[in-house]
Amino acid sequence: MSFIKKSTLLCFLSFFIAIFVFLKNAWVSEDAYIIFRSIEQLFAGNGPVWNPHERVQVFTSPLWFLVLATVRMFSKDVYLNAIVVSLILWIFTTITLKKIFRNNYMLLAAVLLFSASSGFFDFTSSGLENVLAYFIIAVYLLNYTNLFLLNEDNTFKRVSKEYLIKLILLLFGLIICIRHDLALLLLPPTFYVIYKNSGIFTIKKWVILSVAALLPFVLWSLFSLIYYGFIFPNTAYAKLNTGIHETVLFKEGIMYLFSSFRYDTLTLLVIIGCLGLSFFSYSKKHLAFLGYGVLLNLAYIVYVGGDFMQGRFLSYAYMVSVVLLLLTYEKIDFTKFKSLTFAFVCLYLVVYPHTPFNSPFDYANESIHLGITDERGYYFNDLSFYRYFIFNNKTGLHKAKLWANEGYKFKEAPDKIIVRMNIGLFGYYAGINKIIIDPFAISDPFLARLPVTGSWRIGHFKRKIPDGYVDSLIKGNESIVNPQLNEFYRKLKIITQNNELFTQERLKTIILFNMGIYNHLLPGDRNNLYGNSS
Numbered sequence: 001m002s003f004i005k006k007s008t009l010l011c012f013l014s015f016f017i018a019i020f021v022f023l024k025n026a027w028v029s030e031d032a033y034i035i036f037r038s039i040e041q042l043f044a045g046n047g048p049v050w051n052p053h054e055r056v057q058v059f060t061s062p063l064w065f066l067v068l069a070t071v072r073m074f075s076k077d078v079y080l081n082a083i084v085v086s087l088i089l090w091i092f093t094t095i096t097l098k099k100i101f102r103n104n105y106m107l108l109a110a111v112l113l114f115s116a117s118s119g120f121f122d123f124t125s126s127g128l129e130n131v132l133a134y135f136i137i138a139v140y141l142l143n144y145t146n147l148f149l150l151n152e153d154n155t156f157k158r159v160s161k162e163y164l165i166k167l168i169l170l171l172f173g174l175i176i177c178i179r180h181d182l183a184l185l186l187l188p189p190t191f192y193v194i195y196k197n198s199g200i201f202t203i204k205k206w207v208i209l210s211v212a213a214l215l216p217f218v219l220w221s222l223f224s225l226i227y228y229g230f231i232f233p234n235t236a237y238a239k240l241n242t243g244i245h246e247t248v249l250f251k252e253g254i255m256y257l258f259s260s261f262r263y264d265t266l267t268l269l270v271i272i273g274c275l276g277l278s279f280f281s282y283s284k285k286h287l288a289f290l291g292y293g294v295l296l297n298l299a300y301i302v303y304v305g306g307d308f309m310q311g312r313f314l315s316y317a318y319m320v321s322v323v324l325l326l327l328t329y330e331k332i333d334f335t336k337f338k339s340l341t342f343a344f345v346c347l348y349l350v351v352y353p354h355t356p357f358n359s360p361f362d363y364a365n366e367s368i369h370l371g372i373t374d375e376r377g378y379y380f381n382d383l384s385f386y387r388y389f390i391f392n393n394k395t396g397l398h399k400a401k402l403w404a405n406e407g408y409k410f411k412e413a414p415d416k417i418i419v420r421m422n423i424g425l426f427g428y429y430a431g432i433n434k435i436i437i438d439p440f441a442i443s444d445p446f447l448a449r450l451p452v453t454g455s456w457r458i459g460h461f462k463r464k465i466p467d468g469y470v471d472s473l474i475k476g477n478e479s480i481v482n483p484q485l486n487e488f489y490r491k492l493k494i495i496t497q498n499n500e501l502f503t504q505e506r507l508k509t510i511i512l513f514n515m516g517i518y519n520h521l522l523p524g525d526r527n528n529l530y531g532n533s534s
Helices: 002-025 032-043 062-072 078-101 104-115 130-152 161-178 180-196 203-227 234-240 246-263 265-281 285-303 315-331 335-351 375-383 385-391 402-412 423-429 469-475 483-497 504-514
Strands: 417-419 435-437
Touching: 002 078, 002 104, 032 062, 032 078, 032 423, 062 078, 062 130, 062 161, 062 203, 078 104, 078 130, 078 315, 078 385, 104 315, 104 335, 130 161, 130 180, 130 285, 130 315, 161 180, 161 203, 180 285, 180 315, 203 504, 246 265, 246 285, 265 285, 265 315, 285 315, 375 385, 402 423, 417 469, 423 435, 435 469, 483 504
Parallel strands: 417 435
Antiparallel strands: none
C-alpha cells in the first residue's frame, strides 16, 4: 500500500513539475506571428497565404498550421490559442511518456531531464511546431517499444503486432507532415520495423500500408504543388537555396553544436550519451536503430548549417535520447548509480546558470553568439505568458513591443508596400491588406530564389532587392531593370499570382519551373557566392 502511495506521489510530482515549468516559461516567438498572419489571411477568405497578392507557403509545418487554424475557428486570440494548444499537447506527451516507462521514477527522471534542457523546453510553447512533433514522437516511441516488447514477452497481449506496425507507419507519415527533415529521425527505426516483421504481411500489403501511411504527406504535397506551385515551403527555398558553399554551412553547423554545448550543456551531453550507447553498448537492436535516427538527424543539422535559434533543431534528437537512456537505466540493477545520476540532474537543474527549471519570470538574454540567439531570452520580456496578463488590455496584446507598434502604424498609413526585415510581429499587426517585402525572403518566393549577397548570419540570409521589383508590385506589372530577372519574375508570377489555378499556361509553368528550366535566368555566379558570416 505504501508503494502505491509513493508511486502515485511520484506521478503527481512529475505532472506538477511538467506543467509548472511549462507555464513559467511559456511564450510565443516572433516567428510564430508569421504563421498567425497566414491564418488570418485564411479566415479573411484569401487562402493560406501571407501577402495578399500572391500564394506562398510561409509556414514550415502544414500539420501545425492546420491545428492552429482549427482552434482559430473558436477563438480569435491567436496568442492564447498557441499557448493552450501547446499546453494540451505537452500534457498528452507527458501522459505518453508515463506509458512508455511504466515506472514513475523514470517518468520523474524524464520530466527533470526535459526541464534541464533549454533547447527542448524553450519550444514546448513558442507558437512553433516543436511541441506537436514531441507528441507524435512520443506516441511513435510508445508503439515502437511495445512492438518489440511483444517479441520478448508473450504475456503482453494488449494489442496485435499488425496493429502496432500500422500505427508506427502512420506516425512516420505524420511526422513528415510536421517537418520534412524529421523523416530522418524516425527513418532507421521504421526501416527496422519493416525488416524485422517483413513476413507478417505480403509485399502487396506492405505497399498498400506504406502508401496509406504516406497519404497525408502525398495529399498535402499535391495540394502544395497545385496551389503554391511548389512541394516544399518557401522557408526551404529561402534558407537552403542561398548559393553559400557547403563547407561554409558545415562550419556553421559545427558552431551550432558548440554554442549549444556552451550555453545548454546537458542537451548535447545526453545526445552524445545516447549515440555512445547506440553504437557500443546496446544489446537490443531496436533501441540502437533509434540512436541511428538521432545520428542522421544531427548530420542533417550540421549539413544545413544549424539554426539561429539555440537548441531548437536539437530538441527532437534530445527527446529520443532521453527516452533511450532512461529505458536503459530502467534495466540497471544498481540503486546507488541511479541515485547519483538523479542527484546530478537535480543539482544541474538548480545550479546551472540557466535552465527552464530555474529561469525567472523576467528572464532576458539578448546576446548573439556566433549568429545564434537564445530566442526565448530575446523575446521573453515582451512575449511571455506572464506578460500576457499584464499587457492584455483593450488596446491589444504586446503593443508595448516596438515592432508591433510599427506594424500597427503601417496598417493605418496610406502606403501599400514596405521593405521590412523581422516580419513576424510587424506583419501581423500591419493587418492582412499590406504587402511586406522581406529581404530574408521567408515570405517572398522571388527573393528566395536569388543568391545571398553581402553579410549574413545563419537563418538570416539577406537578398538584395532588385531594381524595379518594388515598382513591379506597386504597378502590378513586370518592371525589374535586369531583363533576365524580369523574365524569371514574370514566369514565377504566373504560378503565384494568377487568379485561376488550373489554366494550361500555369500548370505548364509549374512543371517547367520545378524542373529548373528557368534557372538560367538567375545570376550566373549564384553557385559561387560564399558571402560573409556576421
